[in-house]
Amino acid sequence: MSSITTSAIETPARRSVEKTCDDLAIVVLSAVALIAGLTFRDYGLGWDDYTHAEYADLLLRMYGSGFKDTGALSFANLYMYGGGFDMAAALLHKVIPLELFETRRLLGAVVGVIGLAVSWRLGRRVGGPLAGLAALLLLALCPTFYGHMFMNPKDAPFAVAMMILLMGLVRLAEEYPAPSPRTILIVGFGAGLSLGCRVLGGLALIYAAVGFVPLLLEEVRKQGPREAAYRFVHVVYVLLPGLIFGYLVMGLIWPWSIMEPGHPLEAVTYFSHFFEKPWKEMFDGALVSVPDMPWSYLPTLFALQLPEVLLGLLVAAVVMSLMSLSRADVAARRKTVLLMLTLAATLPLVIAMVKRPALYNGIRHFIFVIPPMAVLAGFAFARTMDWLGEKRRSWQPVALAVFTFGLLLPLSEMIRLHPYQYTHFNHIAGTVRGADDLFMLDYWGLALKQASDGLREQLIERQEIPPLNGKWKVAVCGPQRPAQVALGPDFTIGWDSQSADFAMTLGEFYCKGLTAPVLVEIKRDDVVFARVYDIRGRSISSLLAIPAP
Secondary structure (H helix, E strand, O other), X not given: OHHHHHHHHHHHHHHHHHHHHHHHHHHHHHHHHHHHHHHHHHOOOOXXXXXXXXXHHHHHHHHHOOOOOOHHHHOOOHHHOOOXXXXXXXHHHOXXXXXXXXXXXXXXXXXXXXXXXXXXXXXXXXXXHHHHHHHHHHHHOOHHHHHHXXXXXXXXXXXXXXXXXXXXXXXXXXXXXXXXXXXXXXXXXXHHHHHHHOHHHHHHHHHHHHHOHHHHHHHHHHHOHHHHHHHHHHHHHHHHHHHHHHHHHHHHHOHHHHOOOOHHHHHHHHHOOOOOOOOEEEEOOEEEEHHHOOOOHHHHHHHHHOOHHHHHHHHHHHXXXXXXXXXXXXXXXXXXXXXXXXXXXXXXXXXXXXHOOOOOOOOHHHHHHXXXXXXXXXXXXXXXXXXXXXXXXXXXXXXXXXXXXXXXXXXHHHHHHOOOHHHOOOOOOOHHHHHOOOOOOOOOOOHHHHHHHHHHHHHHXXXXXXXXXXXXXXXXXXXHHHHHHHHOOOEEEEOOOOOOOEEEEEOOOOEOOOOOOEEEEEEEOOEEEEEEEEOOOOOOOOOEOOOOO
C-alpha cells in the first residue's frame, strides 16, 4: 500500500517537473530567437561570405538554365561543398526586404535556432525533459556555437545537419528492428543534408557501425544469428526509400556530387590533403604553419574555449557512457544510443589528433561536435540530479546552483563580447584578455564592420568631405571584400597604404600597430579587435607586421 501511495504522490510531482522543463525550453528557444532577430545585423562579414554568395548565384543560374550554365561545377573549390545554405539565402533575399549579407546573417540565426531545437529534442529523448533543457541551455550558452551560427555558412549548417542525422540514428536504435516512417525520413533527410553540406558527414556511418554493436550483439544473443541477420537485412531494406530520398537531397544542394558516382570519394581524397598555400597562425604563443599544427591543437582549444560547466559535465558523461558498456543492468539500446553520442562528440577529434591534418581558424571546422557534446552533458546533469534525488536530496539545490553559476559565466562573456562571441575563451584561459597574445581571436575579421561604421560616423561628425575624386581611400589589413561591403560605395579599399587616407587593421599578429592618430578603436575586455588610423600625410610602407622568428 505504501509503495502505491508513494507512486501516486510522486507521479503528479514528476509530471509537473517535466512540464516545467518543457515550458522553460520553449521560453529559452523563444528568447534566443528574439535576441537573434534583434541582433543579427551586428555580425560582420568574414573571409568567405562574398565567395559563398557568388557560389549561390552560380548554382541558381545553373538550375535556372536547365544545367546549360555549369560554372558552379568548377567554381574555386566550393563545388566540392554543398551550397544549400547559400542558395537558400539567395532565394530568401529575393522575397524579404533585407540586404543580401543581412539575409545571410538572418538565415544563419534561423538555422542555429533549429539546431538548438533539435538538440533539445534529442537530449529529451535520451535523458528526459531535464536532460533536454540542460542540453539546450548548454548549447545556447556556448559562445563558440552561438557566434558561429550567425556568420559561418559551412560549418554551422553542417553541425545542424549532423544533429538531424544523429536524431534519426537514435530513433532508429530505439525502434529497431521496426523503424517508423518518420524515423526513416529523418535518417534519409539528415544523411542527405549532412553529406550535401560537407563530405565529412560520412563520419556518421562510423558512428552507426560502431554504435550499433551492443544492440546487434544483443539481437544475436536473444534471437539467434539467423533471425538477427534477417532482422538486420529487413531494417536495411526498409531504410532504402529514406536513403534514396537523402541521395536526392544531397544532389539538390550539392549537384557536383551526383554528376559522377565517384565524386564524393574524390572530395574525400581532395580534402584529406591541404589544398592551399600554407600560412602561419598563432597557437600557444608561437607562429606555426597550419599543416604543422601539433596534435594538441584541438584538445587545447576545446579545453580553453568551451564553457567550464560544459567541459566538466562532458567528461562525466563520457565516463558514464563507457562504463555503461560493461554493465549488465543497462539495456543494449541505451548502450547503443550513448555510444553513438560519445562517438559523435569525440571521434572526429581523436581522428584529427592521430592523422594531424592542416588545422587553422580555431575550432570552426569542428563545430559539429559541440551539439552532441551538449546533449551528453545535459544527460550527465540529469543523471546527477536523479542520483542526488535518491541518495542526497539535500544536495540537489547545491548542484542546481553550481550548474546555474556555470551557465552565468559564459552568458556574461557573451554579453561582453557581442558580436564576437565566437572568439570566446573561458576563465581557464583567462578569457580573451589572457588568450590575446597566445591565440588568434577574430580570425575572420568580423570587427571590420564595427570599425567601418565607426569611421563613417567620425567623418560625419567631423563634417569632412572626400577628396576631389569623391572617394576616400582605405588601406585594409584583413579581409578586403567584406571591408568594402561594410564601408560602402564612398570608399575604395586595398593594401596600398602609401596613397591611402586611412588604415583599417585587425588586432591580430599580422597587422602592424601604426604610429598615427587613432580614429576608431574596437575593443572587448581591453583587447583590441580593430583600429582605424588617420594616415593622411604620413608615409606608411606596409600594414603587415613582420613576424618575429
